[in-house]
Amino acid sequence: MDKFLIKGPCKIKGTVNISGSKNASLPILAASILFDEMVEIKNLPNVRDIDTMLSLIKSLGFNVKQNKNSNSVVIKKSKKINTFASYSLVKTMRAGILVLGPLITKFGKAKTSLPGGCLIGARPINYHLNALKKLGMNYKIEKGYVNAFAKSKLTGSNIFFPKISVGATENAILAATLANGKTILKNCAIEPEIKNDLTNFLNQAGAKIKWIGKRTVEIKGVKSLKKISYSVMGDRIECGTFCVAATISKGNLKIKGFDPKLINTELNLLKKVGAKIKINEKLISIAGPEKIKPIKNIVTKEWPGVATDMQSQLMVLMCRANGKSIITENIFENRFLHVGELQRLGADIQVKKNKAIIRGNTKFVGAEVMSSDLRASVALVLAAIISNGKSTINRIYHLDRGYEKIEKKLTKIGVNIKRIS
Ligand code: UD1
Numbered sequence: 001m002d003k004f005l006i007k008g009p010c011k012i013k014g015t016v017n018i019s020g021s022k023n024a025s026l027p028i029l030a031a032s033i034l035f036d037e038m039v040e041i042k043n044l045p046n047v048r049d050i051d052t053m054l055s056l057i058k059s060l061g062f063n064v065k066q067n068k069n070s071n072s073v074v075i076k077k078s079k080k081i082n083t084f085a086s087y088s089l090v091k092t093m094r095a096g097i098l099v100l101g102p103l104i105t106k107f108g109k110a111k112t113s114l115p116g117g118c119l120i121g122a123r124p125i126n127y128h129l130n131a132l133k134k135l136g137m138n139y140k141i142e143k144g145y146v147n148a149f150a151k152s153k154l155t156g157s158n159i160f161f162p163k164i165s166v167g168a169t170e171n172a173i174l175a176a177t178l179a180n181g182k183t184i185l186k187n188c189a190i191e192p193e194i195k196n197d198l199t200n201f202l203n204q205a206g207a208k209i210k211w212i213g214k215r216t217v218e219i220k221g222v223k224s225l226k227k228i229s230y231s232v233m234g235d236r237i238e239c240g241t242f243c244v245a246a247t248i249s250k251g252n253l254k255i256k257g258f259d260p261k262l263i264n265t266e267l268n269l270l271k272k273v274g275a276k277i278k279i280n281e282k283l284i285s286i287a288g289p290e291k292i293k294p295i296k297n298i299v300t301k302e303w304p305g306v307a308t309d310m311q312s313q314l315m316v317l318m319c320r321a322n323g324k325s326i327i328t329e330n331i332f333e334n335r336f337l338h339v340g341e342l343q344r345l346g347a348d349i350q351v352k353k354n355k356a357i358i359r360g361n362t363k364f365v366g367a368e369v370m371s372s373d374l375r376a377s378v379a380l381v382l383a384a385i386i387s388n389g390k391s392t393i394n395r396i397y398h399l400d401r402g403y404e405k406i407e408k409k410l411t412k413i414g415v416n417i418k419r420i421s
Contacts, residue, residue: 019071370395
């Protein structure tokens, strides 16, 4: 199992390019199931979750030609399609469930493995299933699989999500795109990966999707989608992670490849702690302050709130603040797995239910730590960067799920990091 050796403290300096968004690419790749024609996706990040989604689409019978050098893939429907999404593929990546909506609306049947829980929470799929049922899907849960069929073409409906869910909104949009008639989805997730990228991608291919209220979308079903070549947006969480890296290391970083408007909430937070940030249309310049100010309460929320995927990185930031801060996690019930490992590096954090109380001014000291999930792992990398001495970060396969060439990018901007295979 690969691990990272990081020798700190390092000061971050230079320019970094943000890769394509993993969380935008995954539903867009699942959407390729809706097409008879060729789909080309560009700016695709070379990360393991994308490989898993492409293997899943291949296993359904699609021709998949990935070019890792140009970060692109061409997907084309073959004559022999099957509608079985296996446990071995879906268990490693919850976004595998995003093939359910496209399969049922396009082919009228699907057997997809239940994604199951994961360390950060139970993560059920009830809202996905309820929405698809309202569009006409019948299903039974049998032996760990959703066994689904539709007697006829799905039919548009009015659906209200009782809780905001990124994946359920995506699955419902994907299914409604080829359904008969009009669908209205209310209380949707409106993360830019959905409201901007997935919507733009589908509309450019001929879908009729219109956002008609803050969290309401109207989808008029179409018969088919046309050939498309599309470049996905930059990765919001990768961008935010590098912003935190620059701030905690008193660094000076230029960030390219991401639309700064889409990360306003987190940038405002970094300004509040003292980071100096300059923005022009396509570039973020960020310099870390001498002293980081604490924030009374950082609360994770659905977009446009503070992203839960930034919570662990912001915790490292608050460990370095000059005082006490609180982070409240509102999205996932068990997303403080990084706390124990950060404590091994010297952090003073106390968890009470969904709140973490962080006493700042931590002088991190290098140690051996273990990654537990994607975003927890990157928090350990950030802490190791500003630790005194050597840190070993084990199980970095979690990081490879979502961060492209992370050690190359970090080396280029001044981090002493080595991968041990
Ligand atoms: C997506 C992101 C993930 C991010 C999360 C929240 C992708 C591939 N993943 O995950 O990085 O952390 O959004 O921004 O885009 N829930 C239910 N029933 C459901 C669906 C969700 O109870 O049917 C709950 C979840 O357990 C969680 C909350 O709703 O507590 C939000 O989850 P959701 O927005 O669906 O997250 P994902 O789409 O899995």
